[in-house]
Amino acid sequence: MPLQLPDLPYSRTALQPHISAETLDLHHGRHHRGYVDTVNARIAGTELDALPLEEIVRNSQGSLFQAAAQAWNHDFFWQCLHPRAGGDPHGLLAEHINGQFGDVQKLREEFNRAALAVFGSGWTWLVQHPDGKLAIVSTRNANTPLTGSSTPLLVCDVWEHAYYSDYQNERARFLQAFWKLVNWDFVASQLS
Structure with missing residues (x-):
């Protein structure tokens, strides 16, 4: 049975002005x-x-x-994105983030450092290891934590096609926009 391209979970204009x-x-x-x-x-x-x-x-x-x-x-x-998202996580996810990173701002800073350090094409992830600890990892090209033992919670696509039309080569500006769209409810639903 052929795979289907899933519909976006929002309209094609819903993420504007952050993603066109x-x-x-x-x-x-x-x-x-x-x-x-x-x-x-x-x-x-x-x-x-x-x-x-x-x-x-x-x-x-x-x-x-x-x-x-x-x-x-x-x-x-x-x-991981939603037009009425952004802000800060709450509940158990916030507790995990605060325990692992200190607070959500420190998570964003560490995540951004990792995303900006990806040379060329790849992805930056917030994952949960089997021991329950959270970590930030970057993968090159198509690689994914799905093939390992960690559970993906959040991802940012840092391939140029994800942001070039809106931000040219300014990945840092794209990351600022990304945080305004993070669907923390979805991220929390991935916790094991």
């Missing part, structure tokens, strides 16, 4: 769609075509892994 409809058209409508189409072409008629995307990521390698992981990472990224 033009960027979403390019990022979701072309890049993300391209990854889904590539995965479908590669799994057609194989034993993988009955698996959910998450399992394809975990059971593939090479160019199929690259396309499947990019599709999964993008699915996750869209969920």
Whole structure:
């Protein structure tokens, strides 16, 4: 059964002025769609075509892994954003963040340092390790914590296609906008 490009969980104009409809058209409508189409072409008629995307990521390698992981990472990224989000986390997530980083501002600073340090294309993640501790990790290209033992909680796409139309090469400005859109309720729902 072919994978479907999931709809965005908001309208293409909902993230403005932080992320433009033009960027979403390019990022979701072309890049993300391209990854889904590539995965479908590669799994057609194989034993993988009955698996959910998450399992394809975990059971593939090479160019199929690259396309499947990019599709999964993008699915996750869209969920991490919301037009009526931003602010600070609350509840158990806030307790974890305060315990691990001191406060949410320190989390943002450390996360931004990691995202700005990614040379070229990649992703910066807030993850929860099996021992319950939170950490910030960056992955290059399509790599994802989904293939390891840590649980992804939050991700920021730092590939240039995620922000170039709106911010050119100013990744730091994109990160400022990103924090105004973080869907803390979704992030909290990922805690184990």
